[in-house]
Amino acid sequence: MTLGEIxxxxxxxxxxxxxxxxxEVTGGYASDLLSCVMAxxxxxxxxxxxxxxxxxxxxxxxxxxxxxxxxxxxxxxxxTLQKADEExxxxxxxxxxxxxxxxMLAQLGIRGGDWPLASQE
Amino acid sequence: MIPPFIVRRxxxxxxxxxxxxxxxxxxxxxxxxxxAQGLDLRVLAGMEVQTREEVHLxxxxxxxxxxxxxxxxxxxxxxxxxxxxxxxxxxxxVDASGDYLATNDRLLLASTSLSVEQVAQxxxxxxxxCIAAHVDRPSYSLLANLGFVPQDVHLDAMEITRHTSxxxxxxxxxxxAKYSFVTSGDAHRxxxxxxRTILTIQEPTISEISLxxxxxxxxxxxxxx
Numbered sequence: 001m002t003l004g005e006i007x008x009x010x011x012x013x014x015x016x017x018x019x020x021x022x023x024e025v026t027g028g029y030a031s032d033l034l035s036c037v038m039a040x041x042x043x044x045x046x047x048x049x050x051x052x053x054x055x056x057x058x059x060x061x062x063x064x065x066x067x068x069x070x071x072x073x074x075x076x077x078x079x080t081l082q083k084a085d086e087e088x089x090x091x092x093x094x095x096x097x098x099x100x101x102x103x104m105l106a107q108l109g110i111r112g113g114d115w116p117l118a119s120q121e
Numbered sequence: 122m123i124p125p126f127i128v129r130r131x132x133x134x135x136x137x138x139x140x141x142x143x144x145x146x147x148x149x150x151x152x153x154x155x156x157a158q159g160l161d162l163r164v165l166a167g168m169e170v171q172t173r174e175e176v177h178l179x180x181x182x183x184x185x186x187x188x189x190x191x192x193x194x195x196x197x198x199x200x201x202x203x204x205x206x207x208x209x210x211x212x213x214x215v216d217a218s219g220d221y222l223a224t225n226d227r228l229l230l231a232s233t234s235l236s237v238e239q240v241a242q243x244x245x246x247x248x249x250x251c252i253a254a255h256v257d258r259p260s261y262s263l264l265a266n267l268g269f270v271p272q273d274v275h276l277d278a279m280e281i282t283r284h285t286s287x288x289x290x291x292x293x294x295x296x297x298a299k300y301s302f303v304t305s306g307d308a309h310r311x312x313x314x315x316x317r318t319i320l321t322i323q324e325p326t327i328s329e330i331s332l333x334x335x336x337x338x339x340x341x342x343x344x345x346x
Binding site (some may be wrong): 033034061 | 148171175200205208209231232247259260
């Protein structure tokens with residue numbers, strides 16, 4: 001499933017790098033602590049967080065994530081939006097909570113890295 | 122932001138005391154202390170530590186030796202990752218003139234595995250001051266990340282940014298009533314160096330600042346707008 005398809009099914013608003021939405025998503029990771037994301041998220045993952053500050057772009061770029069879903073209606077400042085466009089990082093926003101978004105992603109079949117049943121698919 | 126420019130700017134602003142608080146490191150402290158020799162300026166040795174909860178705490182010490190001792194502990198608790206210069210920028214160690222000495226290749230922007238409690242404790246054991254940094258910020262702050270000021274942790278003061286006031290913070294968070302506040306430039310550029318924290322103390326030392334934070338012996342601290 002691509003990020004664009006996810007955005008459509010979950011009614012997310014694409015804020016940046018709209019040309020990069022056809023990335024195939026490899027899985028998902030949810031955390032608001034950037035140090036955890038840097039340790040656990042994998043290339044091509046979609047990252048779900050309520051953090052909206054500039055550093056999320058650096059982390060997503062470093063790990064080559066498919067994109068970031070910023071939840072809870074958090075507002076992104078112009079510097080973050082600009083950096084995300086420069087780095088080609090899609091940021092999608094939603095008023096929904098992280099929990100709700102992750103639940104919907106799971107229903108779409110997006111798995112976390114250590115999902116116990118992943119090997120059985 | 123090399124040492125000679127930092128101290129020159131501090132003197133221009135008529136600052137009596139500044140603290141050097143690099144992220145998870147104190148390797149540039151001695152250079153600034155040396156650059157300030159002979160000037161009417163006290164340079165405190167410190168660092169801004171990022172705890173495991175991603176909370177920023179300012180750690181201030183009387184001497185560079187105490188800061189270096191604390192740095193050993195911090196380095197031991199950083200993940201064994203290398204900095205990526207092309208992503209996060211280079212981390213230089215310089216001398217008092219600002220000339221290059223070495224590159225710090227640890228990933229300093231990572232979180233340590235130390236908790237807020239452990240950092241406060243470790244700083245206290247080294248007779249330093251532990252201040253919760255920019256508590257009004259929505260990220261990397263004690264209030265944002267923990268939701269409240271932890272009960273049993275000894276913090277010496279709270280720091281706010283210029284985007285709020287002490288009144289505003291104490292109104293919003295009753296748990297802050299007992300704390301003294303400071304504000305600082307949190308300067309990553311010379312133009313950000315600030316002069317809005319006024320300390321009424323006998324001399325610019327950690328013990329005097331500690332008295333000011335506790336409002337003892339006539340010592341006080343005030344944030345001006």
